[in-house]
Amino acid sequence: MRNDWIIEVENLTKRYAGTTAIDGLTFSVGRGEIVGFLGPNGAGKSTTMRILACFLPATSGTARVAGFDVFAQADEVRRRIGYMPENNPLHLDMRVRDYLKFRARLKGLGIGSSRDRAEAVMQQCGLTEVSRRIIGHLSKGYRQRVGLADALVHDPELIILDEPTIGLDPHQLRAVRQLIKEMEHSHTVLLSTHVLSEVEMTCNRVLIMHQGKILAADTTRNLKNILSDGGQVIAEIAAPVSELRACWEQMGEVEYFDVAPAEGEYHRCALTPRAGLDLRPLVFEQVRARGWALRELSRAQHSLEDIFVHITRPDREEEAR
Amino acid sequence: MRVYLTLVRRELGGFFASLIGYVIVAWVLLLLGLSFTDMLAKLNDDPHGLLTPLTELFYRTPYFWLILLLTVPVITMRSFAFEKWSGTYETLMTTPVGDAQVVLAKFTGTLLLYLLTWLPLFGCIAVVRYFTREPTLLDPWTTTSTFLGIFLIGCLYMSMGCFASALTRSQILAAMNSFVIGLGLFVLSLRSLVPAPEADWAAKVFSYISLIEHMEDFARGFVDTRPVVFYLSLTVFFLFLTLKVVESRRWK
Numbered sequence: 001m002r003n004d005w006i007i008e009v010e011n012l013t014k015r016y017a018g019t020t021a022i023d024g025l026t027f028s029v030g031r032g033e034i035v036g037f038l039g040p041n042g043a044g045k046s047t048t049m050r051i052l053a054c055f056l057p058a059t060s061g062t063a064r065v066a067g068f069d070v071f072a073q074a075d076e077v078r079r080r081i082g083y084m085p086e087n088n089p090l091h092l093d094m095r096v097r098d099y100l101k102f103r104a105r106l107k108g109l110g111i112g113s114s115r116d117r118a119e120a121v122m123q124q125c126g127l128t129e130v131s132r133r134i135i136g137h138l139s140k141g142y143r144q145r146v147g148l149a150d151a152l153v154h155d156p157e158l159i160i161l162d163e164p165t166i167g168l169d170p171h172q173l174r175a176v177r178q179l180i181k182e183m184e185h186s187h188t189v190l191l192s193t194h195v196l197s198e199v200e201m202t203c204n205r206v207l208i209m210h211q212g213k214i215l216a217a218d219t220t221r222n223l224k225n226i227l228s229d230g231g232q233v234i235a236e237i238a239a240p241v242s243e244l245r246a247c248w249e250q251m252g253e254v255e256y257f258d259v260a261p262a263e264g265e266y267h268r269c270a271l272t273p274r275a276g277l278d279l280r281p282l283v284f285e286q287v288r289a290r291g292w293a294l295r296e297l298s299r300a301q302h303s304l305e306d307i308f309v310h311i312t313r314p315d316r317e318e319e320a321r
Numbered sequence: 322m323r324v325y326l327t328l329v330r331r332e333l334g335g336f337f338a339s340l341i342g343y344v345i346v347a348w349v350l351l352l353l354g355l356s357f358t359d360m361l362a363k364l365n366d367d368p369h370g371l372l373t374p375l376t377e378l379f380y381r382t383p384y385f386w387l388i389l390l391l392t393v394p395v396i397t398m399r400s401f402a403f404e405k406w407s408g409t410y411e412t413l414m415t416t417p418v419g420d421a422q423v424v425l426a427k428f429t430g431t432l433l434l435y436l437l438t439w440l441p442l443f444g445c446i447a448v449v450r451y452f453t454r455e456p457t458l459l460d461p462w463t464t465t466s467t468f469l470g471i472f473l474i475g476c477l478y479m480s481m482g483c484f485a486s487a488l489t490r491s492q493i494l495a496a497m498n499s500f501v502i503g504l505g506l507f508v509l510s511l512r513s514l515v516p517a518p519e520a521d522w523a524a525k526v527f528s529y530i531s532l533i534e535h536m537e538d539f540a541r542g543f544v545d546t547r548p549v550v551f552y553l554s555l556t557v558f559f560l561f562l563t564l565k566v567v568e569s570r571r572w573k
Contacts, residue, residue: 054415093335
C-alpha cells in the first residue's frame, strides 16, 4: 500500500437485485489529482461514488479512502471526504450562511470554527453577497456553488462530486469549472460527468466507465495520443482535381487520400499519413512548389468524444483494453 | 451531543421555516379552544362538576383523541420521508453522524413540536381557575400527571410515526402508515370499554394496552407504573425498529 494513494479500490462489485451496477472495479487515485469519471448514464459512476462516500455498501471487494476501509471505518472516511451527490440536494428553507454553518457542525467542527469556515468557503465560492438569502430562492448556479461550499467546508482531503455541472448555463458552467480547477492545488477531486469536454478542461486523469467496468484509465493527453493514430491532415487548396490527385499519389508518406470539392475553386483534401507522420510541412512544401493557393491546413485532433465513442463501441471493447 | 442538538434544532427549524409547523399549532389551538368552550358549557350546566378535576373534564371532551390521532401523522411524516425524497438524506448520512443520533434527533424534534402544541392547554386551565377560584379544579398534581400522560402517549405515537416515515420516501405514505398504526392501537383500546362478563386473560390484556383507560387515570391524577412502563418500552421498541430501518441501507 502506497501512502500517496488517497483512493484504493480493488475488485469492487455492487449488485442490485438482478443487475450488476459495477463489476470488479480496480483503480487508485493519488493525492492532489483531479480525476474524472466519464461514462454514459447508468455506467456505474454514481454507485461507485456512493460506495466511496460510505452511503452504500459494496457487494464484494474493498475500497479504501486515505487508508481507511469505507465499510469498516466509515466514520473515519466520512470525516475525510466532502461529497456532493447527484442533483445537489440542499435544505431549501435555510439561508446560505446558516446552512453552511449547520453542515460544518454536523461534520464535527465547533461553533467558532464552523462560523469561520463557513465565511471562508463562502468567500472562496463567491457566495458572500448571497449569504443571507434563502437557498430555495437562489439560481441553479448559486445552488451548485452552495453544494461545492458544503463539500469544502470541513476542508476534507478528498472531494467527491457527482455530476457537479449538470443543468447549468454556460456562464455558470464556466464559474463552477473554475472553482473545481482552483481546488487542484489543495485537494484531491474525484468528479463524474458524461460531458466529455468537461473532463478535457478540468481533469488531469480520466477513468472511462461503461457498463460497470473501467475501460480506460490514463491522463487525458495520453488517451488522445493513443487514439490519434490517424493524424489525418485536412488541406483546402485551389487547384484542379487531377493535379491534386497526381500530387498525393506521388507522395510516399500519404497512405490514403480523399479529394472533395469545396466552396469556390477550392478542393478539400483529407490525407492520412503512414506511421503517424506529421504531413503538414510536406503539404505546405508541395503547395509552395506548385504555386497553388492554400486557405486551410490543419491536423484533425481527436477529442475525448471520439475516444469515448471509439472505446465504448461494443466491438472495440476488447481491443481498447 | 453537540451534533445531536444541532440536528434537533434543524428539525424544529424545518417545521417553522415551512408552513407546516404553524398549521399544526393553529389546528391544535382550534381544537383546544373548542374543547375549552365545551368545558365551560358543561361547568355552567352542572355546578357540581366543579368537584371533578378540570383536566378530567377536558379529557372527557372528544377532542383529545382527535388531536392525537390527526396531528401525529402530520408532525412525523416529514422526519425521514421528506429528507429521502429531497435527497438531503444522502448528504446527512455521508457526514460523520451516527445512525442512532439521527434517529434520536428526529424523534426529539417531533416530540418537542408535539409538546409545544399542547402548551395552550395550560392557558385554558389557568383561565378557568382564575375565574372560578376553585382549588379542586386544578391542583398541581393532577395537572402534572395529565401532562405526564400527554407526554408518554406522545412519545409512543411519535416513535411510531418516525418508524412509518423511515420506511418510505413519500410523505403521504408515511402519514397514512402512521395514522393507521396509531388508529389501530386506539381502536384496540376501545375494546376495553365493552364490559366483559368475566375477567378472563383477554380482558386483562385489553385493559393493559387500553390507551383510554390509561389517559383517564392520568387525567384523574393517578400515576400507575404499568402504563408508564408500557409507553416507555413500546417507544424504545419503535425507536429500535427505526434505527434498524436506517441501518438496513448498509446491510450487505
